[in-house]
Structures are given as structure tokens and as C-alpha cells.
Amino acid sequence: MIYWLIHILILGILSFAGFRFIKSTIPPFIYWTALSLKLIAGLILGYIFFEYYEYGDTITFFEVAKNSDTIGFANQPRDQFFVKLIRPIVLISGNSYWITSLWLSLISFLSSWYTTTVIVKLYPNIRFVVMVCFLFIPSTVFWSSGMMKNTLAFASMSILIAFILRFYRNHSLTIFNILLMILSGFLLFHLKHYLFISVLLFGGILLSLHFFICNKGFSRWIIPISIGMVSIVSTQFIHPYLTFNRIPQTLYENNRTIILNSDVEDRLNLVVENDSWTALISQVPRALHIGLFRPSIFDKTPSLGWVHKIENLILATLISLSILLLLKLRLKPDWPLLVAALSCILLLAVMLPLSSPNLGTLVRYKNAYMPYLFLISSILPYRFLTSQTVD
Known part of the structure; x- marks a missing residue:
């Protein structure tokens, strides 16, 4: 006591x-x-x-x-x-x-x-x-x-x-x-090596695009290219299993191990056939859908899983509304920030399901980018529905 x-x-x-x-x-x-x-x-x-x-x-x-x-x-x-x-x-x-x-x-x-x-x-x-x-x-x-x-x-x-x-x-x-x-x-x-890499890429992409837009002349190209190269090259020294050459093998081995050790009802229908970039790329559309929207209301989960299913339903609705508003109103958002954020979120949304095709594990790992994805997806619908100026 x-x-x-x-x-x-x-x-x-x-x-x-x-x-x-x-x-x-x-x-x-x-x-x-x-x-x-x-x-x-x-x-x-x-x-x-x-x-x-x-x-x-x-x-x-x-x-x-x-x-x-x-x-x-x-x-x-x-x-x-x-x-x-x-x-x-x-x-x-x-x-x-x-x-x-x-x-x-x-x-x-x-x-x-x-x-x-x-x-x-x-x-x-x-x-x-x-x-x-x-x-x-x-x-x-x-x-x-x-x-x-x-x-x-x-x-x-x-x-x-x-x-x-x-x-x-x-x-x-x-x-x-x-x-x-x-x-x-x-x-x-x-x-978490992969999250550290994601942050490096986010910062690199954001600052590269920012300096490209803000500068003129020769510096408009040299500064962004330098920042981009440093951020990309530095990711190759974070972990030997996360280098460009090793990523296909790493994801293939993780995918295979998780599937073999998961209960049938927890497995995601996402199988990497071999350790090649071709095999990975072929699964990207399915992985992206899983990483963004599952578990969905159609998935069988324990009763507590309904929290995640409802969240993903709301998220899917917000993303749809945001895309419609962006196209209809022809807005000019903060493109450097939007591109940098979406690039890293989508990268994680693809890589995490590929490496961990287990529904329970995915729910935990998605937590890294969920608040940022919710934020990006909520801004336009919120400002539109509250009659604020959308810009």
C-alpha cells in the first residue's frame, strides 16, 4: 500500500x-x-x-x-x-x-x-x-x-x-x-526501426518539398535533392534487414512465419509467394486496403473488436468525403505536408499487413499512423460541415 x-x-x-x-x-x-x-x-x-x-x-x-x-x-x-x-x-x-x-x-x-x-x-x-x-x-x-x-x-x-x-x-x-x-x-x-525510418522519410520529404517551393534558381534544386538523398540513404543504415536489397526477403519471411503461427480465423488473406519485389508489388493493392480499412464490419472478431470495426467504418467515410470535397471544391491544401504525411502513412499501411498478416497484430501496429490518418481525413469534412471556410 x-x-x-x-x-x-x-x-x-x-x-x-x-x-x-x-x-x-x-x-x-x-x-x-x-x-x-x-x-x-x-x-x-x-x-x-x-x-x-x-x-x-x-x-x-x-x-x-x-x-x-x-x-x-x-x-x-x-x-x-x-x-x-x-x-x-x-x-x-x-x-x-x-x-x-x-x-x-x-x-x-x-x-x-x-x-x-x-x-x-x-x-x-x-x-x-x-x-x-x-x-x-x-x-x-x-x-x-x-x-x-x-x-x-x-x-x-x-x-x-x-x-x-x-x-x-x-x-x-x-x-x-x-x-x-x-x-x-x-x-x-x-x-521500432521501421517507425524511425518512417519519421526520417517524413521529415526528408516534407523539407525537400518545402525548400523546392520556397526557393528559386539553382538552390531550388540542390537543397531539396540533398535533403532527399540524405534522408533516403540514412534509412539504409538503420537495420540490415530493412535495406532495399533485403526488404523483399524480410517481408517474405515475416509473412510466412506469422501465417504459420496464426489461428485460421486471425489470418489475413495476404500471402507473399516468394522473396522478390514482383511478389511484393502484386500484393500492394490488397495490403493497402487491409492496412487502411480492416478490420471491417464484415470481419469476424471478438466483441471488443467492434471498436476497431466502427473506427474503420468512420475512417472510410471520412476518406470518401475528403476525396469528394477535394475534387469538387478544387482546394489548395498544404501540399508538402499532405504529400509527406500520406506517403509515410500509405507506406506503413502497405508494409505492416505484408509483414504481419494477422488481424490482432495489425490492429496494434496500425496505432502508429491511425491518429494522423484520422486527422488528415477529418479536416475537410469538419470544416465543411461546420460551415468554416475550406482552404
Whole structure:
């Protein structure tokens, strides 16, 4: 009980500090409501795994961290790294899974809140949409909470994207921003290589297009080409299995392994026949549909899966409305940002189903891009339906 009292006090102080120091025009009740949902989601995630599944990554991570033994993760450096990160929290919590879960959920929430405040400050006309997409979409809240690698990976990715957007719009970052950006990049690099690559590509594409549009003469070409080349080449040094030459084999092997180890009802009808680019490309349309819209209302899932099915139905509707509005009104959106964001989202939407053709796994992994896809898809319908000027 003493551990609970101490940690609840500390978590409460940190929560209040986050509210005070991360300045925003967002109403205070949004902060406290979203924080409460995030903390509760982390506890519910643990309860589901302990009481219903009785096994899973979150339980394994906790047991390994509690026993200070990572031998079982000898060939899994990302898992080893995560366990080393959470071990101090596990120890000071008195080996409490639930207290550790609250700590990680709070870290994730503060990152999401900071990202929300940055985007709201840059785009105040869509404040409501931003708040909903980053703080209240059920699957995003749930799968970025609790004792999971996704929790810290999502937090790190959110911070990096917030700073990239801030630099894109204001051309300025403080020393503290840069240090936090380096820390977030370090964590994301060690936790989720493919997300780190996605962030590099997002930043590279965004800045390349921005400088191409803003500059004239020779610099109009040399600066964007240089940025683009650096971002693309740098992705080849992130992980040996994610180089251009190795990607087909990596996706083929992952696809085959996941299919063989998945229950029939959880398998996605997405089979990579061999380790060639031709085999991968042939599956891209199907993979893209799966990555964007499944599970759909026609999929058989557990009762909790209806949350994801309803979300995807809403998402499909918003995407359709956005395309119609874009074509009908002949709008001029922020093309560099839209192209950069959609390029990376669609890349993830294709690659993740190809590498993990399992419905349950896909739901967890989609969390990385869902809030951003929802945001892009919601802006035009929201502004049109609220009679705001659409531009």
C-alpha cells in the first residue's frame, strides 16, 4: 500500500506539472479527461492480458524486468532494450505491474498532449479535430498505453513529428527541443526501426518539398535533392534487414512465419509467394486496403473488436468525403505536408499487413499512423460541415 500512496502522489504532481508547463488554449477538462482515459486504458490492457489471455508480451516484459534476467531475449535486442528501460520503474514500484503501467501511460499521454498542443498552435482552426484524433480515438488511446513497447515508441514518434512540424512552420527549435528530439530519436531507433525510418522519410520529404517551393534558381534544386538523398540513404543504415536489397526477403519471411503461427480465423488473406519485389508489388493493392480499412464490419472478431470495426467504418467515410470535397471544391491544401504525411502513412499501411498478416497484430501496429490518418481525413469534412471556410 505504501508504494501505491507514494507513486500516486508523484504521478499526481507530474500530471499537474505537465498541465502547468505545457501551455495550451485547450480547456483544462480536456487534459484531465484524456489523462484519466489513458491511465485507465493501461490498467485495462493489463487486466485483459492477465485475466483473459494469461500470456502476452506485456506479461513477459514484466516478469523479465522483475527478475532482472534478459537471457530469454538474447536474440531480440529491441525487447532487451525495452526491459532495461522499464526495469528501474519496476524496481522502485515494488515489482508492481500496475504502477509501472501507470508510469508508462503517463509518459505516453504527456507526449500525445504536447503533440496536440503543438499542432493546435500551428493550426488553430482545426483544434477540435486535433484533440479528438490524438486524445480520444479508442484504439489509439488503448494501444499506446500500459507496459508495451508500442507505448514508448508511440510517445517518441509523437515528439519527433511535433518538432518536425514546428520546424517546418516556424523554422526554429530551442536547445531543449533539440535535446528532447535526440532522446526521442534514440528511443524510437532502438524500439521500432521501421517507425524511425518512417519519421526520417517524413521529415526528408516534407523539407525537400518545402525548400523546392520556397526557393528559386539553382538552390531550388540542390537543397531539396540533398535533403532527399540524405534522408533516403540514412534509412539504409538503420537495420540490415530493412535495406532495399533485403526488404523483399524480410517481408517474405515475416509473412510466412506469422501465417504459420496464426489461428485460421486471425489470418489475413495476404500471402507473399516468394522473396522478390514482383511478389511484393502484386500484393500492394490488397495490403493497402487491409492496412487502411480492416478490420471491417464484415470481419469476424471478438466483441471488443467492434471498436476497431466502427473506427474503420468512420475512417472510410471520412476518406470518401475528403476525396469528394477535394475534387469538387478544387482546394489548395498544404501540399508538402499532405504529400509527406500520406506517403509515410500509405507506406506503413502497405508494409505492416505484408509483414504481419494477422488481424490482432495489425490492429496494434496500425496505432502508429491511425491518429494522423484520422486527422488528415477529418479536416475537410469538419470544416465543411461546420460551415468554416475550406482552404
